[in-house]
Amino acid sequence: MAIEREVILDFYTGNVLWIDMSTKSTRVEPLNMEWAERYIGGKGLLFRYMWEYVPPKVDPWAPENPVFLMSGPFAGTNVSTASRLVVGAKSPATNILNDSYVGGSFAPEMKFAGYDAIIVTGKADELTVVTIRDDVVEFRPGKRYAGLPTSEIESAMRNDFDKDCKTLSIGPAGETLLPWACLSTDQYHKAGRGGHGALFGSKNLKAIAVHGTGSVTVGDAPAFLADMKRIHDEFVLTDDNLWAHEEGTPVLVDLVNGAGALPTNNWSAGFFEGAKNINSESFQKIRLKKRACYQCAIACRNFHGTTFKGEEVRGEGPEYETIALLGANCGIGDIDALMKTNELCDELGMDTISTGAVIGLAMDMTEKGIADFGVRFGEVDAYAKLPTLIANKEGVGAELALGVRALCKKYNVPELSMEAKGMEMPGYDPRGSFGMSIAYSTSDRGGCHMRTYPVGDEILSGDMPNDTMDGKVERILDGNAANGFIGQNFSSIKFCGIWCDFWAVTPEQISQMLKHVWNKEFSEAEIMQMGERVWNLGRLFNLREGVEPDTLPKALYAESGAHTSGPSAGKSIGEAQFATSTQNYYSFRGWDENGVPSEAKLAELGVDVRL
Ligand code: SF4
16 A cells, blocks of 8 residues: 655654554654654654553553654664664563664665654554555565564565565564564564564564665755764774774673673673683684674674584674673583574574573573473583574473573572563673673663663773772763763663664764754753653653562672672672662662652653653
8 A cells, every 4th residue: 555654854754654463554644853853763762652652551462562663863874883773662571661773774774765663553363574665565464474584584575575675574483472582684683682573473473574765865965974974084983993893792702701790501600611612712713704784884793604513504693692691601612502593593583692591591490400401501402402492482492482580480499580670681790790780770671781881891991890889870870982881871862873882972973963963063961961861761661661670680789699709709799789779870860769750850851751
């Protein structure tokens, strides 16, 4: 069906495409430009749309729970790293908001087709594929694509729909509603966390394929292009960002391991002897080439090739978090086996962090005699079979597909449940990076390292000691790339952009770019306040949905949980300090002792909704 669209604006298309899977109908509404001015795009605009259109207390699995695909104002332009997509929804894994970011080239294609955002609601009566070519949106029977891995559904869309289309799809894990199934695009790029793939599956939506023939207008194009060239030369192609191109995230393995913060054997240690076999040096030996997302000058993606049991394994990644959770946390120091499980997770469409967490837990429970999942730390053969069993919910995979929290509950071992708010935690043990304790406990989507990154100062630069909370809580709020410690407010405005984590962009540089969008100057304080506004809006959403208390597994902060060996041996934040730090965090935020933002704070920030 062809649909009516509004006029095209500079940087924004001005259109939101609504897709109702139940009625197989679509409509286009104008982008709310008042919200866009207040919340910019990406994370901020997503949260404002979620506040408005997610029915309060909705069951995440219900057809009424929308999935939002949101771009930023610079997607489709030549601003480096900013053509990313954010996928948002109320998560079936955590029951709170989840915003998950993915590179590749889906977001620019969506804008070339004429949409800043796509919002999917309802549930189709059978597996369905949605195709979009500019203003023509079609619902196609998807039964023939059932069970296809992510690479094959993408090539099927190129064959059956449009050879130049970009596809956002689920693999078998999304079809079986695995709570940590992810969305995949350009084969290796994943909106990994929070189960958005499971939500596509719950709507019987196998894939959205889009091809746009339009463009993004940028106002005064010569001035914009000249300024972006200057910004690229001065701020992107610099030593600060070169590490991402030359080594990428595997460079973190030795650094984090050296600090005793590498989750090992289901978080029972912070140092992994076998890390030397899965570190950056090891991956560089099997690197075949570098790749990049749309219009990214950094090009951090490593394409590797090896063999596992005589079969060729080739693909992008694994990134550090995968190495940490699918590798060290499972006691796996075999680079070929790790490449294989990473490939399986990619093709099955499942998050590698959560998969590694649950496999590590299965190994731990087997070692301790709590249950027998037929796999122990470091055992390669059984390990390499598990992603397929979990995605298809077969054999022991049927139980493991419950996820870490539900599995620990079933076997009454809450002390082994290494998650925050139901989200399995990524690759930094707070016992070797104290700041990560409050980073995880206060993250707006559960256990996550991408909202604030104390690791930057505590381990990478070493500017702050990793075994004290002194001066950390303020920085968790307010840190930015200019002072070397990414804070929650700054990451919030950065993800409105949506600039990639791997560009160490500063508030000043963000201001220089946003000036072209809104034709006005923003001070650094205003930029940071925009981020704080977004963070508080997210908090209101989570409070509305009944968010759990901000805490962590006790082992990660209590004195009794300290490691007994390795660089972080004997170190713990301590129960009293963890509690004090949480209250200090609330106080710095202008929230009450229960973590509720005050009216004065919301008014000061210009948040335009209330509980
Ligand atoms: S730095 Fe890497 S992940 Fe980020 S946009 Fe560029 S290629 Fe993609």
